[in-house]
Amino acid sequence: MEQSAPFGVHLTRSEENVAEIDALADLLAEHGGGRVGMTGLLGDLDRRMRRTYLPSTRLLGRFVDRALTWERRDRRDLFWYPQGITTSVRTDVERDVLATSWYSKRSHGSRISFIDLDRKRYRHVLLVEPTLTDPSTGSGTTVALKPLKAHAGGIVWHGPYLHVAATGRGFLTCRTEDVMRVPAGAGLETFGYEYVLPVRFAYRSANDEGVTRLRFSFMTLDRSTDPPSLVVGEYGNSKQTRRLARFPTDAATGLLAVGEDGISRPALDGEDQLTRMQGTAVVNGTYFVTSSHGRTSYGHLHVGKPGDFATHRWATPPGPEDLVYWPSTDLLWSLSEHPGLRWVFGMNRTRLLRR
Template sequence: MCEFIEACDEVSGSAQEHFIEEIGSCAFQLVLYDRTQAAHAELDQIAAQAKGYVSLNDLNLNREATPGVSADTADRLKNHDYFGFRWNTGDNDTTAWYPQGMTGNEDAGQSGRRFLVSWYDKANNPAKGVRISLVDLQDPNNIRYRHILLVEPTADGFGPVLTGGGNPLHAGGIVWIGNLLYVADTGQGFRVFDLSRIIEVSHTDDTSRIGVSAGRVDAFGYRYIAGQIARYRQPNDACNIRFSFAGLDRSTQPATIVSGEYMVDNTTGRLARWPVDLASGWLIEEVGRVRATSAYIAGQTRMQGALTRGDEIYISSSSQYQRYGRLYRTRVGQESSISAWVYGAEDLYYEASTDRIWTPAEHPGDRDTVSIPRRDP
C-alpha cells in the first residue's frame, strides 16, 4: 500500500555509471482499459468469417531455423557456454522487420520449450505493426517457427497494431503469462493480447490487404492473427516512465513484470516492477490503479532489456564495447559486473529450467538469438 506519492523530480535524475540506485515507486502508475468482452465478440465475428480459431499447439510451423550462431557471435561469447539459433535467410537478412522482445513458455507457466519473439515493422509501407514468432526448440536439431501478426479488432474488422500517431508499435519487450501476451507500448504502458484466440485467416495471397472485406479475411499475407483485448496506460497525474522493454520475475511475491527505459548516452534510464497475478495473468490493482512495487535509476546507457531475480538485476545494453553489447549483473549498492554480449542485443528472457539468459539480436545479417548461463552479480 502506497502511503506517500513522490514528486516527479524525486524519481528522476542520473546515477553513477555501473551503480544502480533505488528510488520511490508509488508515483509510477498504470490504469487498465479492458476491452476483453467486446474484443472477444469482435474476434468471434472475424473467426466465423475466416477459418476459425486455432491453438498455439496446432499452428503450422512453416519455417526452419538453424542451430548455432555466427562466427562473430561465437568469438564474442567464447568465454561462455553459449547456445542459440539463426532465423532462415529471409528473416535473418530482411530490413522490413526487426526483432525486439523475447519471452517463453516458462514465463507462461507452461511445459515444453517454446519461445516468442516480437518484431516491429521498420519498412512501414504500409504500416503492418507487430508480428511475433512462435519458435519450437523442443528438438534443438529441428527448430521450427511461425510468424503471427498482432492485430487490433474493431466493430467492423481489425487493423495492425499502431501507435496513436499511426506508426508501428516498437514492441521492445514482451511477457507471456498464461494465455495473455504483454507487449511494451513505449510511451504508454502495455498492450495485452489473447493467445487463446488465434485466428487462421481465409486468404494469404495478397500481402497488401488487411481486415474483413469482400468476403475475405486478410492479414498482409500472414496465415494467423492474435488480437488485442486490453491495454494499460499511464494516467495524466502519474509520473511518466517509458516502456522500452519488459521481463518477468516469478521469484517475487507477488510476481512482477520489470519494465525499463532506453536512453542513448546518459544514465537516467529507469526500471520499474509491476505486480502481476500469475493465476489470472492481470496486473494487480490498488484502488483502481496498478502501482509499481519498486523502481530504480539503472546507471547504464542504451538499455535494451532487463530481468530481475529477487534482488539480482540483469541489464542488456547495446553498443557498450565497440559495436558490441554488454550484459550487466548487479544489485543495489554494488558495482555492476560485466559479461560479453552480442552485437544488436535486445530484450531479455530468463529460462529457469536451464538457468540461461536469452536475447534476440536485431541487425540484418547478424540476427543470432542467443543464450548464456546466468551468473550471479
C-alpha cells in the same frame, strides 16, 4: 525483495475488446478459419531455425553458450527488427517455446514469432486491433483489422496473457488462446500473414505532475517474488531517465495488482541506471541487463543490483535486445536485431555470476 513506495506513475487498464474479438473469430470461422490457440499454431509452424555451432563465428560474443538463427529471409530483412523475448515457462503450453517480438519500419505494425525449441521451427503471427463498423451506416456491422503499431521492445508471457511493451503508452495485452487463422477468402488485410493475435486490452500509462512519464522500453517477469512482479525498464542515453520499476501482480489473475481506485502503481527499483539498457532478467534479487553499442560493437551484459553492476564486456553479439530467464536450463535467452547479425542466443546464468 524490499520495495520503495510508489513514485508518481501509474497504469489504468482499459475495457476488454470482447465484442470485437468474438466478431473477428465468427467471421473467420465462416471461411474455415478462426481461433486455433497455441495448440493449432504450434502444429503449423512454417519456418525453420538454424543452429549456429560454437565457436563457428566470433560475432556471437564471449558469453554465448547456445545460438540459433532465422531463415535467410528473416535474418536479412530490412523492414522487420526483432526486439522482445519471453518463454512458455509456467504457461499451459506443453512444449518448450520462445516467443519474440518484431516491429516494422513500414506500416505493418508488430508481430510475434513463436519458436518450438525442440523442433527448431517457428512462425510469425501479426498483432492486430479488431474494430467494428457502426451498423447505423446501413451496411450492417462489419469487422476490420488494423496492425498494432508499437515498438514492442519487451514482451512477457504469463499464464494465458502475452504483454507487449508500447513505450510511452504503457503496454498492450493479448490472450494466446485468441491466436486465429485467417483464410485467404476472409477479406481482411493481414499483409500475407496467415495467423493473427488480437489485442484484448491496454494498460495505459500516466504520471503525476512533475514526474516524467515512464517509458516501457522493455519488460520481464521476476518469478522469485511471491506473487511474481512485472519489472519494467527504460532505454536511454545520459540525458534521459533510465529507471527500473516494479509492478506487483495479482496472485489470482496473474494481471497487475490494483489499488482500491483500480489503478496499478509501481515501486521504483532504481533510477539513473545504465545507459542504453535493452533488456533485463531478475533472478533471486540479481539483475542481468543487456546494453547495446551499435552495429559494429559487441553488446555488454551487466550483473548485480540497481546502482551496483559488474560489467561483462563483449558478452553478446552486436545489437542485443530483451532478456528472459529459463529456470530449468539456467539459461538467459536474448536476441540481436541488426540485419545479417541476428541470433536467438542463450547464456549460462551461473557463469555470468562470476565477477
